[in-house]
Amino acid sequence: MASSSNRACSGATRSLEWPHGRHLDPHARAGRGAPLSPANGYQLRRELVSWNVDSWAKVNPGSIYSMLATLTKQGMLEATALPEGGRTVTVYTPTPAGIEELDRLIHDGIRTVTAMDPTGFRVALSFAPLLERGVFAGLLEDRLQTVRGGADGLAVEAERILTTQYAPPHVAYSLGLEGCLLAAEAEWIEDLLTVVRDGGLNFAGEDGGWVAPPEDAGWEMAHESARYREQLERLHAITAESHGKSA
Template identity: 40%
Template sequence: MSAGTTRLLLLGAVSLFEPVNGYQIRRELLSWRVDEWASIRPGSIYHGLRALAGQELLTATTIDDDGRDVVVYEITPEGRSRMETMIVDAIESVNVFDRRAFLAAFSLLPTLAEEQARASLTNRRAALVDGLAELVAGQSNEYAPPHARRTLDLWTRLAWTELTWLDGVFAEWEGGDLRATFHHSWAPPADDPGTEMIAERERYLRALGRS
């Protein structure tokens, strides 16, 4: 997995839950199963957060949390700008052979303005149609061995599946369900770790003198 996608996931997770500590980010990202589809080693998350703080894309502040020192992270204006650019690029740049960057960006879709998110997905759909046309044209190569043609057929079917999936995303958008994530009308259930993070966020904000 590229370092850029790892940075994107870390910036995005911090932006969703800030102020947030490293353990919370690790737990949240592992619940997204990033260790499986994004090949992110759990132990590298802490190093990545410190590196982003060193690049001034995050701030790292040590606070007293019930008698123990805890480092909490927040995204900086530069970090947010970088994150949004990376999300748009990952959504609009279609690679029919590797969708991991897109999966990372789509996981962070609510961090964009709704209008930007929809525009970027619309651009992706158009680019995907072009990519599909190239795949279909490649299937007519009479010199390709049978197993290679079957491989290309798999890539083509996967691209068609994504196109159908995108149309479903737009349909859900029109129905209003997807808008909930942009207008803060969705909340995790009471037994979800995300609910605990919301309570911890309020405690961290008080420690930072911002509640």
């Protein structure tokens, strides 16, 4: 049975409303209540700052604008200029290619095991509710096998160093630390898998899920993005009508 501490950690995963399974919906709501799109650069920077990404990831919130430009050039985002209060603001919407890339990154982040730097896994875990329950469980099972194999291999290697002295003894203890981290993670994954298989947490295509409290700052982004979405829909309708008349 999962320990109370592990259940609390598992429950901290953000629950996102992406109703189309592993084919991710660009209009899904993030755990804080804010749609992922459309959004402008300031909104995204504000969101990154609220996650303190500069303290745990190699991301400077101030560089968000250059990142958005790069992703747009790569075809991952679509940029649209919209009028807003006497000025023009650029809003960004994920393209099908961008959604596919996000899907790939989540899968790779869950599968890839790096005991001394689990940042990628933790980020992917936060997006796990974008996946169907069975898909997420399968990815966790893959990770569990890799983690177990890594822990066993490190234990054997550490013992070999101490026995044969083919490397400085302190290296064995360094490997031992990494092995202990992997062994602890294996137990944690087993607990999380029990929660998922028993119907805990919320995943794509399922009713319910966590909703931010009314006072959460993320709702401001939700309202702004809803307004952008309405503007984009009107713009697309006008464009389609214009093309229809010219055809």
